[in-house]
Structure formats: C-alpha cells, structure tokens
Amino acid sequence: xxxxxxxxxxxxxxxxxxxxxxxxxxxxxxxxxxxxxxxxxxxxxxxxxxxxxxxxxxxxxxxxxxxxxxxxxxxxxxxxxxxxxxxxxxxxxxxxxxxxxxxxxxxxxxxxxxxxxxxxxxxxxxxxxxxxxxxxxxxxxxxxxxxxxxxxxxxxxxxxxxxxxxxxxxxxxx
Numbered sequence: 136x137x138x139x140x141x142x143x144x145x146x147x148x149x150x151x152x153x154x155x156x157x158x159x160x161x162x163x164x165x166x167x168x169x170x171x172x173x174x175x176x177x178x179x180x181x182x183x184x185x186x187x188x189x190x191x192x193x194x195x196x197x198x199x200x201x202x203x204x205x206x207x208x209x210x211x212x213x214x215x216x217x218x219x220x221x222x223x224x225x226x227x228x229x230x231x232x233x234x235x236x237x238x239x240x241x242x243x244x245x246x247x248x249x250x251x252x253x254x255x256x257x258x259x260x261x262x263x264x265x266x267x268x269x270x271x272x273x274x275x276x277x278x279x280x281x282x283x284x285x286x287x288x289x290x291x292x293x294x295x296x297x298x299x300x301x302x303x304x305x306x307x308x309x
Contacts, residue, residue, distance in 0.1 A: 139169050143176060148186050152194040159198025160205070161254045170282075171289045178293030188286045195247070195278035199257035203270055206261025214262055235263040243273035247281040 142150045151173050158166030170191055177184040214223055235242060243260055246252035256277075260270050 139165065139172050140176070143169065143173055143182070147182065148173075148190045151187065152190045155191050155194035156198035156201075158254055159195050159257065160202045161258050163254070167250075167253075167285060170285045174286050174289035175293050177286075178290050184286065184290055188282055191282040191286060192275075192278045195281065196274055199243075199274045199278070200271065202255075202257025203261035203265075203267075203274075204257075206258035206263075208261075210258055210262025211264075231259070232263045235260060235265045239263075239265040240269050240273035240276075243270060244277040244280065247277035248284075253281075 139150075139154075151169055154164050154169040155166045157164045170187070173182055173187050174184070176182045177187055214228065218224075218228065239260060243256055243265075246256040246259075257270075257274070
C-alpha cells in the first residue's frame with residue numbers, strides 16, 4: 136500500500152477509478168489494495184469516503200461491463216483457439232456455460248470477492264453467453280457489495296489496521 140499512497144495523494148480518486156476499472160477488465164493491477172489504501176487515507180481525513188465509494192462502484196461496473204463486451208465479441212474465438220493450453224476442454228466449457236445459464240447472477244456477484252475470478256468475471260460471463268440484463272444487474276449488485284466491504288471495512292477499522300501495518304494515521308479513524 137505504501138507504493139500506491141503517493142499516486143492516491145497526487146491523483147486522488149482518478150487513480151483509484153483507473154486501477155479498479157483496469158482490474159475489473161482483467162488487467163493484473165492492485166485495484167483492491169488501492170481501495171484499501173484509499174479507505175485508510177479516508178479514515179485519516181485525506182480522501183472523502185463517500186467519493187471513494189461512488190468511484191469504486193462506478194469503476195467496477197464500467198470495468199466488468201467492458202470485460203463482458205470483450206468476452207461477448209471475442210472471447211469464444213480465443214477459447215476455441217487457445218483454451219486447450221489452459222485446460223479448457225469442451226466438457227469443461229459446457230459445464231461453465233451451464234453454470235452461467237443457471238446461476239450466472241450468483242457467479243457474477245460472488246466472483247467479485249475472489250482474486251482472479253474478480254479480474255476475469257466480465258470476460259467469462261460474456262464469453263459464456265450470459266445475457267446482458269442479468270449480467271448488468273448482478274454486476275451492479277456485486278460492485279455495491281464489494282465496495283461496501285472494502286471501503287467501509289478498512290475505514291471503520293483503520294486504527295487496528297494502521298497499528299498492524301505500522302501506519303501513522305494521525306489518530307483518525309477506527
């Protein structure tokens with residue numbers, strides 16, 4: 136988090152939006168870590184907690200929706216061409232398609248809380264042919280839940296987290 140603090144100080148919520156959106160598209164960037172860091176800065180009065188929450192929800196929805204579009208319009212071709220290199224057999228693909236067909240909304244919401252699945256969530260849903268309306272609803276619900284946990288949790292427990300990580304939060308928060 137100490138590596139991200141200067142960026143969050145200098146660029147503020149814009150940096151947070153970019154990191155969360157890129158992570159949600161599938162890029163291997165530290166979006167969740169940046170969110171925790173931003174929440175701790177909010178506990179110290181350096182960033183607005185309401186602004187963090189709004190930015191994170193919007194960035195997560197935009198990123199996952201972009202991933203969905205990538206998956207919807209190019210994912211199937213990539214899976215057919217390169218899937219065998221990562222263990223994507225026809226049987227496994229059929230199982231995943233069935234999972235998205237039956238429980239797609241729950242998969243999208245739950246994947247938001249699992250590293251790697253969070254990054255591939257939108258791409259996978261689009262590639263597996265999940266319909267847009269249920270995806271968008273689940274995407275928004277998942278973003279709201281995830282943002283609540285990772286914005287308010289660190290913010291509320293900033294004192295404990297700061298002591299554990301040996302951070303000087305100026306006595307604010309927690």
